[in-house]
Every structure is written in structure tokens, then in C-alpha cells.
Amino acid sequence: MSPAADAGALLRVEALEIAFRVRGGDVLATRGVSFEVRQGETLGLVGESGSGKSVLCRALLRLLPSPPAQIRGGRVLFDGVDLLALPEARMREIRGTDIAMVFQNPMTSLSPVWPIGDQVTEGLRIHRGLSKSAARDRGVELLRAIGIPDAARRYDDHPSQWSGGMLQRAVIAMAMACGPRLLLADEPTTALDVTIQEQILALLADLQAKNGMAMVLVSHDIGVVAETCDRIAVMYAGTLVETGPAAEVLGNPRHPYTLGLMRSSPRMDEHATRLQPIPGQPPDLARPAPGCPFVERCTFARDACRHESVRLREVAPGHASACLFPESVV
């Protein structure tokens, strides 16, 4: 890759390998994953359930408990600095200010015993030096912006008093509070109705336009990804199988797995009695086999797919597929 191509990459992940020790061997959660995200850009990370999306996001922030997790190789460059090599104290600072994460399960980042409002504004008090009352004012404003009714009164509620989607929004408000340069958002809108989802995505887009915030958006909702992302990376069995501009990847998929995903979505414009899932099961991540990880389920598979090693290769400018026969995918 030419140096010019990297200009502006805020986050650059290189050949990241993550494994978990479990009974009966090691689970390879990601294998040689590489991608980059530029300032102001949104990368959509989609893919199979259990393919390593959440593990990947946590690894970038060094939040995986070790053991059982182990980073076996690779680099995570943020603004040119390898996060994996930083002392923990510096990393903690970065987590509070430069990079924020919205976890798939909101209770990962909320304590059950504290008022929600105080938790949302904790970063503002610690990292931005706001007084308690200034933080409260800002906090109420944030809760109002994310559509919490009666925001001032519900500021002091505890998490058990909020619905799933309200907690999800609280965590987004918490992540946005300090104006991060990079946001890792793991399924941030699954529990929101489409009108509130729209409002939340608008708030995020606003932060991107104003502060140049970059975002990695993990989502199973292809519609959300299609309307929000500049580029898409598709993950399967711990590897990236296709990357490229959103319109290219969704409009002209060059990997059979991506194509299968598009075909299994229920659609608003037609009513099918039966949906078309991809047949078969993903491979066992504890027993990686040579060849293409999708081979057992692929309708395009040939002999070569069983032993030849696959890697992302460009099929069009900026569009890459890990299929050995991308031209036959239609």
C-alpha cells in the first residue's frame, strides 16, 4: 500500500490475532484482521453472530481480560501510536477522552447502584473538570437530547428503573459526553424504535461533522449500516471477508457470505412466507482448517477452496474480497 493511501487514517489495525483459552483448546476469535478508519469516517462492521466483532472492539481498547484472552500478534495504531504497547495508565486516559466505546450490553458500563445521570457525566467531571452542578446541567441536556422523557427528574434514577433502550441511550450519551475522536459503537440501536434510532444516529453524525469524530459501527441491521456508513467490513469466523465502500459492498457483493446475508434479510417491500438463511454452520474456531473458512456453506466452492489460503485482495479500487473466485459471485 502506498504511504499516500494511509494519510488521514486515525485508526489503523494491522494483522490482529486474538485467542481465548478454553477447555479443549484455544478459540481463535480473530485471525489477521487489518483495516483502517479515517477521521470523520464511519466504518460499518457487519457479520456473523460470534465472528469476533465485539472481541475486536474490546481488544482495540485493551479491555479483554487476560487470561483467558491473549493478543497473539498485530498492532493497533491510533494517530500513529501503537495502543498495544502503551502503559496502562496512558491507556486509561485515552479510554476516557480520545476513544469511547458503547458496549453491546449497556450494563457492562453502568453500575447498578449509582444514579444514571451521575454516571453519564462522570467523564465530564473527571476529564473535563466540570463542577457537580455544571455537569448536572449538561447531563440533563444530554438526556433530553437522547429523548428521555422528564429528563431532569429521571437523572437520579437507577439503571433498574430504565428500559433496555433507555439504558442503551444513556450509554451513548456517556460516550458522547467528552467528545471522543473515535467512537466504537457495538450494536448501539438494537433496542430503539426507528424514530429514536434516527435521532441518535443524527446526534452521532452531528458529532462527526463538528468534531471530525470517526466511528466504527457494529450492527446486524443492514438498513442502518447502508444509511450510515461510508465503508463496510464484513466479518466471518474471525476474519474480514469483504471490505469496501458501502454502496459497492451492498450493491455488488464480491464474497458469497455477503451475498448470503443480503438474501436472508426479510424485506419491507415484499412478503415471503419463508426466509432463506445460509445453510450449514460456521466452522469451529477452536479447530481452524486450511483453506477458506466459508467452504462448507458456499454454493460456489471448488476444490482449490479447501486448501489454498485466502486473504483480502482488491477486486475493484478500494473494494476487496477474500474469495478465491470473486468474479463468479453473482
Place this chain on the structure above:
Amino acid sequence: MAVAAAPLLTVRDVHVRFAKPRGLVDLLLRRPPSAVRAVEGANLALLPGETLGLVGESGSGKTTLGRAILGIHPVAEGDILYRGRAMGDPMPDWQQRLRREVQMVFQDPYSSLNPRMTIAQTLAEVLRFHRVVPTDGVDDEVKRLLDVVGLPQAMATRYPRAMSGGQRQRVGLARALAVRPSLLVLDEPVAALDVSIQAQILNLLSDLREALGLSMLFVAHDLSVVRHVSDRVAVMYRGRLVEQGTRDEIFTAPAHPYTRMLLTAVPQLVARKRARVVQPATEMTEATAGGCPFAPRCPQAVDRCRAVAPAEVRLSPTHIAACHFAGG
């Protein structure tokens, strides 16, 4: 076969409230103790073999209503009947029977699974407790259940913390299906699944419904999923059911402005990055003071909406909406 089937589940004018502990501010301002009115006057009926989709605003009371049906939250007013009999009926063995026949798949799969039990142990416990299969068949049944929800057998010995979000969600589903329920309340059961596994699960549910006459209350935000699974759809806003109708009535002739707003906001599958506009935050109060709960956001609101709560308007034998302007 012209006999109308008796409903399996009847929810009649149900209210659920949560007392709000008074915070310091409330004490200082001498505010009286208040309650969150999570569900206000809900009415629904579910026939055997029928699927009712429940959609609505986040925080509108869908989970609370589902949990009230399971008897997890007490009902402040109103009745919930299962097979025509009150949930709280003192008949011998009734509670035991309800515990088996009525199951729920919880929205948050993590907090509903025991972190100290492996997946196989969790499933085996339910199978033994309800004596679903003979003791020597438990292991095989656990294997079958994992298969049915598309989890590899290697997951059997895992603990919930060592699984992805979607893997946990499928364990919750396997546990609910284990006892072969008649009524299933599913709270966002496919939200954490990729569309291929989602398709597999939705096909599975439709098979179970054909084979066993399973009835479902299906809570979801994804309208394309709701449209796919539901015979009828109910729409909830701020604790109230604001519209109910058949799938086609709701999706092709929505009568409530909130339902219409939902349908126009559905993201399309065509990749086109959209410029989004932040709407100014409207202070949405819970105390709607008698008016329509949707009035602060409703594009059609007039003065009357803020003063008088709309009554339910019947638009067809199956279609009702609570809006002053429903039906013209």
C-alpha cells in the same frame, strides 16, 4: 370449523405502575411520591396459534407488559387471563402449569442466565425440573436444543461470559423452547443475531407454530421482522396501546400518526449515506395531564389533543386506533 376459537391469552384493562423512590430533589421540593405508569389500560387477546407483534417507542412499556403476563410484575389494575382463567387463580397445580406453558425470552440475555452454570447445565436443569424428557434422555435433548437454535455442540460446556451477544440470545431461546410452551413472550429475540441466523430462527418459530399451535407475543423494533412474523400488530406509546390491527391494516393503512412516523423512518436496504438532521430536543413529560400522550411529537396535533385524551376509534372489526382524527 366456523367456531371462533377462545383466546389463549386475554389482557383486560391492565395497568402496571412502579413506585418512584423520592430523590433528594423531590424531598427538597416537597414533591409527593409519584409512580411511573409503565402500562396504562392495555387490552389485547391472543388466539391459539396466533402471533401478535408488539412494537413501540423505547420505554413505552413493552417489556413491562410481557413481564406482567409472566407474573413477574404485579398488575395494579385489570386482569390477565390464560385459557380463560385468571393468572392468580388458586386452583391446585395452576401455577406449576403456567410456569411450564407460558415462557419468556428476555430482552437482556446476559442477566437472565446463571453465570455459574454452563449452557448444558442451564438447559438440563429446566428439562429435569419440568420432566420434559426421561432422565436418561436429557443429554440428547440438550444436544437437540443447541442444534435447533444453531449453536455448535462445542458451546455446551461454555459459560455465558464466554459467548457472544447473539450466542447468549439463542441460549435464552433454547431454554424457553425446552419445555414446549403454548404461549411464548419473546422480547427482542433476534435483535443480536445476524440476518442469516435470524432467518433460521424465524423459520424455526414458524415451524413450531404450524406443528404445535404455539402462540407468540413478539416484541421487536425491527419492522421488517415484525411484518414477517405477525398475524396482527399492536403499537405502544407511553404506556398505552395506541393502535392494533391485522398485519396488512397496520402496514398498508396505518391510522395513528405515531405508527405512520415509525413506518416512514424504516431504514432501506439501499446503500446511500443519508444526511441526518438533529431534531431539537423537546422536553417530553410523562404527566400528559389528560391529553394525548403523543401530542408533543405529533405533526397533526391541535389544541384539543393537548386537552382531551383521544378515545379508541374502531376502524374495522380488527382495527382500532386511539387518535382524535383516526378514520377521518
